[in-house]
Amino acid sequence: MPLTPEPAPPAGLLIREARPGDLPTLVALFAADTLGGHGDTTAPDALDHYRAAFAAIAEDPRAHLYAAELEGRVVGTFQLVFVTSLPGQGARRAFLEAVQVDGSLRGQRIGEAMVRFAMEKAAAEGVAALTLTSSKLRSDAHRFYRRLGFANSHEGFKIVLA
Numbered sequence: 001m002p003l004t005p006e007p008a009p010p011a012g013l014l015i016r017e018a019r020p021g022d023l024p025t026l027v028a029l030f031a032a033d034t035l036g037g038h039g040d041t042t043a044p045d046a047l048d049h050y051r052a053a054f055a056a057i058a059e060d061p062r063a064h065l066y067a068a069e070l071e072g073r074v075v076g077t078f079q080l081v082f083v084t085s086l087p088g089q090g091a092r093r094a095f096l097e098a099v100q101v102d103g104s105l106r107g108q109r110i111g112e113a114m115v116r117f118a119m120e121k122a123a124a125e126g127v128a129a130l131t132l133t134s135s136k137l138r139s140d141a142h143r144f145y146r147r148l149g150f151a152n153s154h155e156g157f158k159i160v161l162a
Helices: 020-031 044-059 110-124 139-147
Strands: 014-017 063-070 073-084 092-101 129-132
Touching: 014 110, 020 044, 020 063, 020 073, 020 092, 044 063, 063 110, 073 110, 092 110, 110 129, 110 139
Parallel strands: 092 129
Antiparallel strands: 014 063, 063 073, 073 092
């Protein structure tokens, strides 16, 4: 019995470095996330905080903020950060952060295209491992990451400092 190929992401999906003009849409993606718990908001008085964060990311050569664009509209985002650590004989590692897809477009493999893009970028940089964290509340995301080959290999901890 022949295998049915998995559906592809939408034709024309473009993954590119985020631009300052994308910021309102990126913020709206995070603000719409009811499980995130980060307090993101589209309130105008918060925009300066997001602008400062965007500028800090843009100035850091180890950090890359991406936008997924479909038909001229930003529909997803993620951040990829590279670090070098002493363990692993000075191994380079990458962290995948802030993966978000427009809620109305989930299930169309946009997130998969973004994560695979991050995996390819990390591999091209010679990293030993690509790591991400996901809230324990995100069972759908956990299944998604496992399907893409990620293993639940560590227990994560967090302390809120501010």
